[in-house]
Amino acid sequence: MTTIPGTPPLLPTAKNGRAAPGKSANDTMSRQLAAYAQELEALRSLHRSYERLLPHGLSEGAAWPPAPATRVCTALFTDLRGFSGLAERFADEPARLLELLNEHFVAVVRAISRCGGIIEKFVGDGVLATFGAHADMPDHCDRALAAALATVGANEMVNRRRSEAWGLRLDVGVGAAAGKVVVGLIGSDHRSEIGVLGDAVNIAARLVARAGAGEALLAASVYEHVAGSVRAELLGLAPIRGRSGEVEVYRLQLLPTGTESSAAVRPSPPG
Amino acid sequence: MTTILIADDEANLRLLVSASLAAEDCDVIEAADGDQAWDLILQHRPEVAILDVQMPGRTGLEVTQAIKADPALAHIQVIILTSKARPSDIDAGTAVGADVYLTKPFLPVELLTAVERALEGT
Numbered sequence: 001m002t003t004i005p006g007t008p009p010l011l012p013t014a015k016n017g018r019a020a021p022g023k024s025a026n027d028t029m030s031r032q033l034a035a036y037a038q039e040l041e042a043l044r045s046l047h048r049s050y051e052r053l054l055p056h057g058l059s060e061g062a063a064w065p066p067a068p069a070t071r072v073c074t075a076l077f078t079d080l081r082g083f084s085g086l087a088e089r090f091a092d093e094p095a096r097l098l099e100l101l102n103e104h105f106v107a108v109v110r111a112i113s114r115c116g117g118i119i120e121k122f123v124g125d126g127v128l129a130t131f132g133a134h135a136d137m138p139d140h141c142d143r144a145l146a147a148a149l150a151t152v153g154a155n156e157m158v159n160r161r162r163s164e165a166w167g168l169r170l171d172v173g174v175g176a177a178a179g180k181v182v183v184g185l186i187g188s189d190h191r192s193e194i195g196v197l198g199d200a201v202n203i204a205a206r207l208v209a210r211a212g213a214g215e216a217l218l219a220a221s222v223y224e225h226v227a228g229s230v231r232a233e234l235l236g237l238a239p240i241r242g243r244s245g246e247v248e249v250y251r252l253q254l255l256p257t258g259t260e261s262s263a264a265v266r267p268s269p270p271g
Numbered sequence: 272m273t274t275i276l277i278a279d280d281e282a283n284l285r286l287l288v289s290a291s292l293a294a295e296d297c298d299v300i301e302a303a304d305g306d307q308a309w310d311l312i313l314q315h316r317p318e319v320a321i322l323d324v325q326m327p328g329r330t331g332l333e334v335t336q337a338i339k340a341d342p343a344l345a346h347i348q349v350i351i352l353t354s355k356a357r358p359s360d361i362d363a364g365t366a367v368g369a370d371v372y373l374t375k376p377f378l379p380v381e382l383l384t385a386v387e388r389a390l391e392g393t
Contacts, residue, residue: 111290111293115286115290139283142283142286142287143283143286145287146286146289146290147290148290149287149290149291149293149379150289150290150293151293152293152294153290153291153292153293153294153295153383154293154294156293156294157293157294157295157296160294226287228375229283229284229287229375229376229377230287230376230377230378230379231376231378252379253378253380254291254383255294255380255383256383256384
């Protein structure tokens with residue numbers, strides 16, 4: 001019989017030498033069943049928590065530890081504009097800041113997931129998602145672009161519902177780049193996590209830092225695959241901090257001008 | 272809730288159009304060809320229909336003409352979204368009663384604005 005450590009066996013057996021069930025034995029069995037059900041629920045709860053902590057799609061049937069896998073994918077970063085100012089505004093009410101941020105994240109995660117993206121991690125007030133890093137996805141650029149559109153739109157929906165009550169807007173920018181990445185365990189035996197590394201991830205991170213409110217900045221590696229569907233403005237070749245080669249960057253304005261907050265701060269380009 | 276129909280035979284285009292409308296509090300229904308679009312229009316009576324022109328089955332222009340010819344459906348705002356961009360193509364769209372004519376590749380913000388204006392008109 002398989003038992004959970006710390007849980008007594010359910011039924012009397014020849015091995016445990018208990019008597020056949022009478023009234024008191026039935027009571028004992030009921031208590032044991034209740035204890036077993038409690039243990040089972042605790043295990044299920046642990047499993048649910050574990051699933052939430054892993055990038056979606058990795059929890060079922062995946063070998064552990066996962067072997068490093070290299071694929072061509074699109075990396076997408078989102079980032080709230082002017083978040084430092086918001087944090088300052090809620091300096092005495094950080095719990096309120098968390099509440100606002102999570103309302104934004106609920107919308108963003110849903111938008112990205114619906115387009116087939118995998119949320120890799122939350123980075124402060126932003127999200128890193130990948131399309132095609134964990135399994136082949138031939139249309140990863142289209143899906144990432146759709147996720148960029150949906151992210152800005154879903155955030156706008158949050159603003160339309162909540163900005164009056166909040167007395168502020170949340171403005172989001174997006175950056176995306178495509179290229180080869182490796183997915184694997186990063187860290188040590190003591191502490192590790194599944195991570196995604198590659199030039200595309202770094203480029204996307206740099207682009208999101210430059211994106212204004214309601215904008216997506218796309219590297220040419222993404223835009224050249226979607227140019228037949230969506231029109232974007234060529235910004236030209238841009239240097240990427242810490243990288244020798246320049247990247248051709250396209251800008252997509254995703255909301256009508258004037259929608260973004262006047263308080264939103266557009267970060268200056270990195271030097 | 273407002274319903275918007277998107278009819279295009281390219282799944283990724285439908286995804287992009289649908290994603291462009293994420294700011295709208297609406298149900299989006301999708302059709303992969305003109306005949307399915309017509310069936311969904313009869314079934315759901317959407318407020319806005321975004322139609323490609325070249326699709327299997329009925330073309331977007333034929334669907335538009337059928338919408339505008341039916342008094343029970345004529346209020347539906349039709350946005351044509353197509354790669355056919357010659358002036359004669361645009362004239363053909365206007366002739367069958369399309370309310371807005373947009374060309375691919377499209378500007379997401381332009382589509383969103385067109386849909387919001389169309390919804391104001393319903």
